[in-house]
Amino acid sequence: MEESSTRNFYASAPSQYWVAPNYNHPLLRDMVKRLGDIVVSLLGLVLLSPLFLLIAILIKRDSPGPVFFRGQRMGRKGNLFRIIKFRTMYEQPESYQGPGITSKDDPRVTRLGRWLRRTKLNELPQLWNVLIGEMSLVGPRPEDPLISTTWPKDVFQEVLSVRPGITSPASVSYRNEESLLNSKEVIPLYLESVLPSKLRLDQLYVRHRTLLLDLDILFWTFLVLLPKLGTLSPAEERLFFGPLSVLIKRHVSWFTIDALLTFICIGVVGAFWRSFEPLNVGRAKSLVVAIGFALLFSLFNAIMGVNRISWKQARFLDIFNLIPALGIATIAALLANQFLGGRPLLPVGLVLISASMAFLGFVFVRYRSRLLSGVLSHWLVMRGKAWPAHERALIIGGGDTGQFIAWLLQNGRSSQLFRVIGIVDDDLYKQGTRIGGVNVLGTRNDIPHLIAKHDIGIIFFAIHNISPIERAYIQNICASTPARLVIIPDVLAALQHSIPIAHSYDKTTAFKWDSVDSLGNLDGIPPEQVVTWLGELDQKAKAGDFSAVHEYIHALRAQILGEVSLHKASSLPGR
Numbered sequence: 028m029e030e031s032s033t034r035n036f037y038a039s040a041p042s043q044y045w046v047a048p049n050y051n052h053p054l055l056r057d058m059v060k061r062l063g064d065i066v067v068s069l070l071g072l073v074l075l076s077p078l079f080l081l082i083a084i085l086i087k088r089d090s091p092g093p094v095f096f097r098g099q100r101m102g103r104k105g106n107l108f109r110i111i112k113f114r115t116m117y118e119q120p121e122s123y124q125g126p127g128i129t130s131k132d133d134p135r136v137t138r139l140g141r142w143l144r145r146t147k148l149n150e151l152p153q154l155w156n157v158l159i160g161e162m163s164l165v166g167p168r169p170e171d172p173l174i175s176t177t178w179p180k181d182v183f184q185e186v187l188s189v190r191p192g193i194t195s196p197a198s199v200s201y202r203n204e205e206s207l208l209n210s211k212e213v214i215p216l217y218l219e220s221v222l223p224s225k226l227r228l229d230q231l232y233v234r235h236r237t238l239l240l241d242l243d244i245l246f247w248t249f250l251v252l253l254p255k256l257g258t259l260s261p262a263e264e265r266l267f268f269g270p271l272s273v274l275i276k277r278h279v280s281w282f283t284i285d286a287l288l289t290f291i292c293i294g295v296v297g298a299f300w301r302s303f304e305p306l307n308v309g310r311a312k313s314l315v316v317a318i319g320f321a322l323l324f325s326l327f328n329a330i331m332g333v334n335r336i337s338w339k340q341a342r343f344l345d346i347f348n349l350i351p352a353l354g355i356a357t358i359a360a361l362l363a364n365q366f367l368g369g370r371p372l373l374p375v376g377l378v379l380i381s382a383s384m385a386f387l388g389f390v391f392v393r394y395r396s397r398l399l400s401g402v403l404s405h406w407l408v409m410r411g412k413a414w415p416a417h418e419r420a421l422i423i424g425g426g427d428t429g430q431f432i433a434w435l436l437q438n439g440r441s442s443q444l445f446r447v448i449g450i451v452d453d454d455l456y457k458q459g460t461r462i463g464g465v466n467v468l469g470t471r472n473d474i475p476h477l478i479a480k481h482d483i484g485i486i487f488f489a490i491h492n493i494s495p496i497e498r499a500y501i502q503n504i505c506a507s508t509p510a511r512l513v514i515i516p517d518v519l520a521a522l523q524h525s526i527p528i529a530h531s532y533d534k535t536t537a538f539k540w541d542s543v544d545s546l547g548n549l550d551g552i553p554p555e556q557v558v559t560w561l562g563e564l565d566q567k568a569k570a571g572d573f574s575a576v577h578e579y580i581h582a583l584r585a586q587i588l589g590e591v592s593l594h595k596a597s598s599l600p601g602r
Contacts, residue, residue: 056238063238064164068157075151082113082148089139092118095152100169101176103190105183108161110169113149115140127171128217130208144205147252153193165241166192167229177218178226186229189236194248196232196266197225202251228263235267239276243269277334278325286321288388292381293317293373300377312372320360320385327352338393346390353389357382417446421474421483421510423501424490425452425462432489432515433463448481471501478508486510491517 083094096116097109116122116135125135129144136144143149156162162169169191175183192198201221208216232240247261247269261269293316328334333348360382364372420436422429429450436445449468452458457467468477477483486505490498505512 059238060163060241061160064157067164068154071151071154072158075154078148079151082143085139086114090117090137099172100191101172101187102161102169103187105187107172108156108169110162111152111155113143113152115143115149126213127173128208128213129205130213131205133205147202150193157193161190163190163192165194165236165244166190167195167232168192168198168225174218174222182226182230185233186226189233194244195229196244196263197228199244199247199251199261199266200228200263201225228266231267237272239272240267240269242271243267246271278329281328281334282321282325284392285324285385285389286318288392289321289324289381289385290314290317292384292388293377296377296381296384297373300374316360316364316373319363320356320382323356323359324352324385324389327355341393346394349386349389349393353382353386418444418484419482420445420447420485420487421468421477421481422447422450422465423452423471423474423486423488423505425450425454425457425467426490426492428491428515428517429487429489430463431518432487433465436487437464445485448483449477451477471504474501474504475508478510483508483510486512487515488512489515 086092086094093114096112096114098112099107100110102108115137117137119135122135125133129136140149153162157164166189167186175187178186201224204221208221232244244266247266251261325334328349331348331352333352336345336348338345357379360378361375364375364378422432422436429452433447433450436447447465449466450457450462451469451471451474452467453470458469460467474486478486486508488502488505490501493501502512502514
């Protein structure tokens with residue numbers, strides 16, 4: 028009676044919770060994964076059949092009841108299925124009436140069942156669920172329907188957009204889940220302490236799943252189940268970027284590319300060399316030399332940590348990290364070429380030229396996207412053309428914030444939206460220079476002309492080392508143009524304030540232009556007067572007379588606030 032009502036309730040549950048989500052499932056990946064599931068599960072069932080038979084005999088001898096347990100679980104797209112496990116509990120009414128989550132020292136579990144649970148051998152019959160398509164080798168662990176229908180709707184849809192699995196990142200992290208739960212309050216503890224973290228890991232798996240990730244999870248599962256490694260607890264980032272992913276993405280892929288490039292370089296240089304003198308090496312020997320050179324190059328790159336560099340975001344100076352490995356690989360190639368085989372296989376000059384060309388190829392493939400985009404942008408600039416979909420931008424200020432904004436607008440997604448035309452800065456020493464790949468086009472007085480000449484659509488104001496009066500003056504110039512003005516916050520200063528910094532100067536004489544923010548109403552003061560005051564302050568600061576600067580600031584503050592008489596005010600310069 029109870030089972031019938033439960034079945035009727037969950038027959039309608041998927042329609043309540045399931046709405047086809049808009050997740051991207053590459054067809055080829057899913058086909059390969061399903062094919063792998065079928066092959067591995069079929070082989071597993073055949074090869075493990077003697078073990079299954081032995082466990083079945085032990086279960087029958089341990090306690091009366093069936094060999095297998097079949098329990099309802101929530102599957103892909105909310106479809107219910109029956110999961111198959113070796114029975115680990117006593118065949119008693121109490122076993123079915125208790126909570127659906129097992130805790131440490133649960134009295135319902137048999138003595139043999141504890142060992143089966145600890146070794147996870149009770150999960151092996153799920154290979155049948157995998158074979159018939161209800162489960163996968165790797166995927167979110169299937170949950171009891173009573174618990175899964177308590178999930179938030181978006182989590183329900185996302186986690187159940189894929190087949191549940193025998194193992195998962197959450198299974199590796201929470202393989203000792205039972206020891207975390209108290210038998211008296213098992214369900215509340217599970218729902219509050221364990222389930223949210225498991226769901227988060229399941230969501231991360233669904234979003235970032237790849238065939239390499241599945242292999243990594245299988246590897247971690249095998250590793251943590253070994254007796255002496257049972258206490259191993261891999262960090263979360265290692266779960267999602269495990270040893271196989273690191274090996275293939277960081278080392279094998281670059282080794283393959285480097286070997287192919289080296290082989291091409293040796294072939295090109297060899298063909299050129301034959302036009303001057305006989306050269307009989309052969310493709311086989313050239314391939315062996317190329318693989319050996321690439322292997323040495325990749326090996327030393329791995330040892331020196333070069334393969335950890337994300338080349339899509341690499342700096343120009345990261346090129347020099349390739350040179351030590353190249354030098355060692357070249358020396359090793361020269362020694363092997365000279366002494367292996369009794370006589371030199373290749374001319375020394377050919378090896379050196381091939382190594383040089385290979386290095387250029389290594390640099391190109393690692394910086395290819397930025398090199399090509401840089402060439403394209405310069406070509407368009409030379410032809411006087413621009414991308415119609417890109418907003419033309421002008422940066423006010425060539426300091427740290429301006430350079431940061433210039434980099435940000437030229438990299439990543441921002442590069443698809445903006446084209447930085449140039450930088451405006453009042454520093455005369457910066458005029459005509461190039462900062463962060465952007466030309467300095469003029470000073471504040473040139474802003475209206477530059478806006479009109481280059482059809483600037485947006486201005487990024489990135490100056491913070493000036494007074495509010497001068498800042499307002501420059502912003503008024505920008506506001507007089509048709510371009511939109513965007514004020515960039517002083518992110519770098521905020522970062523510096525968040526980190527304790529030891530100052531070498533005397534704090535009693537230090538001053539900040541930001542202190543002028545509290546000066547009050549500044550209406551009626553002409554900008555020319557402010558520029559004069561700033562010039563006087565600049566001269567005193569360059570002379571190193573900070574006490575005079577300090578007194579001058581107090582006098583200016585008093586004058587602006589009207590706290591001094593007109594007679595004293597007349598003593599101020601330019602007044």
